[in-house]
Amino acid sequence: MASGWADTALRDLAPLPQAGHTARRRAALSARYPGERLVVPAGNLKVRSNDSDYPFRAATAYVHLTGDQTFDGVLVLEPAEDGGHRAHLYLPPRSSRENGEFWLDSARGELWTGRRHSLAEAAMLYGLPCRDVGTLGEELARGEGPVRVVRGHDAGVEAALDGRTTAERDEELREFLSELRLVKDDFEIGELQKACDSTVRGFEDVVRVLDQAQATSERYLEGTFFLRARVEGNDVGYGSICAAGPHATIMHWVRNDGPVREGELLLLDAGVETRTLYTADVTRTLPVGGRFTPLQRTLYEAVYEAQQAGIDAVRPGAAYRDFHEAAQRLLAGKLVEWGIVEGPVERVYRLGLQRRWTLAGTGHMLGLDVHDCAEARTEAYVDCTLEPGMVLTVEPGLYFQADDLTVPEEYRGIGIRIEDDILVTEDGNRNLSGALPRRAAEVEAWMAALRG
Template identity: 35%
Template sequence: MQLIGPSPTERREYQRRRKRLIKAIGKRSAAIVPAAVEQQRNHDNPWPFRQSSDFYYLTGLAEPDALLLICPKRPEGEVIAFVQPRDPERERWEGPQLGTERAPAVLGIDQAFGIEEIDERLPELLKGYGKLYLPFDEHDWVVRALGWCDELRRGARAGVQPPQTFKDVAGPIHEQRLIKSAQEIDRLRRACAVSVEAHLAAARGVHAGLFEFEIAAILQKVFASAHGEPSFAPIVAGGSNACVLHYRANAAELKDGELVLIDAGAEVDYYAGDITRTWPVSGTFSKPQRALYQLVLDAQLAAIEAIGPGVSFDAPHQAAVRVITEGLIDLGLIEGPVDEAIEAGRYRAYFMHRTGHWLGSDVHDVGGYRVDGDWRELEPGMVMTVEPGIYVDPQSEAPEEYRGIGIRIEDDVLVTEDGFEVLTRGVPKEIDAIEALFAGRRDPVSEPIE
């Protein structure tokens, strides 16, 4: 039978997370964290369900249509869940449900009620709290909370006070999610390992005459074989398609002499990997491709070396910008000198995005990049991507031999106590290693891809 909710070991981790949230919001504040709602694709056919990352982070429950209420110092319990009551007929069609009877023991909470009781019970449960934390990005919950407060306000003569302040619950949860626990790092390692395996399989499948979607299918098979799914829609961009940063069509034919950029990652157990590699379709780089590729690789290595505790989040980006700017000047793509070119932002004609983002339950994970206007300092347990790139638009005024070349190299990096750990180092990125890998490819015409 399908497991509903977390294992006993996992349950203790979720309880610790809820206790940290209670400490963060204070004893006179309550918080509501809703689950995701199942969405219909068409008629009675739903989209595959994916739980809200915040709700899952605090409960480990993957069911839709639920709500977590945090109410510190309440005598009858500080953690209450509203879940779908068990329905034998629905379970026959869709599988087992947690239900209100099992929820307290399985989730490690104090009480559980049916989801249909929210409007009846919430006004009473919110009595005595000065602040209410709720999701500002979900308008319906804000409107409902205003209704609960209006109901409480009608009892003001009897001394009943509704919450006077609304705060965004995303703030304290996302700050907490930014530093990964040992359990989360284990899950990230797994997601990264599956992502590595998928990229290696895709590299072995790259051949002229195949289509981008065929390479995407190789990635998808590896993800599914590990009981995972894509952490985002895979990008497989051959030739000048790689100059489109979020290329999605995946419909063009791969051609000898061109590069193919593959940006993809696996999500396994609600944690994401995110890797980009750029491969030569023929198996070897041309001279212009080699020059630009080595420049991106040098920038990426410099950015990774800049990572460590106490370092500004912006430091890896600035390291990459300097290397890329120096290289673009040397290749005649922009004018120097270096400091002036950086100050003027001339490199942005070819490198127009940041060098990385947080990684975790979401592929672009949560947590502020600045604190009080200044770049945040990195801390052990943070995980980030490092992904510089160079993109020479086919219509640009760059020398002809560089036009239409797009290159990005991306790895996932854990900040450790004494520096960093590259979680995705299993995918080759040095030119000699790539060409050696491609020399061992098989011919998909005579030997079909598995």
């Protein structure tokens, strides 16, 4: 087993398309923490059950700074004597046939899991010098001076730095890396557009099989969308919500094991994650039979108007919270109009009375994570001013629980959400997922065309 193997080295690899962008991101990180060693792990394999691991997904900050997705990888920025930092990637080298790892290690051996890049090949791809991660523990132990590490991804790395970092300093690093993703560059915007385009095709796939889902369950729809995600991307960006009937009133319904019935609504919240790990996040609420009932249409158009008000509020110089407030005010007005809550509208909004039926916030940042930049400081995120290059979702909804005695009986069990991914541009915004229809009549026509 140790001999008789051909040379498979790759010698002419081009850098990843995002390599220039990752270098600029590392430069921004270096400038923020001069003279400090910075350690950003990718994370390790995690056991699903017994000897079966979950599919590996590298930590977001690591991917953003390197473009790499290798388990056990670690990015280290060492302070340079003349200022700045020297960046190195520590990665698992290729499996050794001499010590038998190639065929003996079922978790990491290439005979079992497939070929990985050599350190020299990785250096060409990522534009960084690469070292054997097996030497990292000794390297970290020898270092002196201040250190920061992104915690929660690699216990071995944290143990090697035990006593040399503080929770407060490490949290500040996590916040900075989250805020570094608030404004997307051209590469990121392109990947998010790819994610949205694939997601549109996934929604079309689901509409085409609604009749088959009625004979099975919501799981059929989940599997249908997942096929598109795996064929065109890496995975789904989050657990798909395929919520039919009263399940649509449950914000995070991911069991997807309920019936799909004619005359009810399907709330489909799903997003394709690209092979570079950028994800879309899109929701449409569809009449299973192809046409809205009069009441469904009335409620749907109210959510559409609220979403349009929110989208209209997304522009450079606007406060981040503006789109949420615009959508919530409109829905508060609808609830007053329908007699569900007593006005005036401004009182309802000021007291937040509409939130019983609107539930969640109206959106969030989007990128490598579906809820991107989540560790950013409040003043940098929800209290910020929108800038070109930011990407966020606008997703108002109305949710009338099946047991809510405060609303007319015919409203109960109806949940509606419409969600799109909005890029802030120099002169306003662009709907990255706008290829999917939103108005009720447009949705019906679109569904009819897809179902023949």
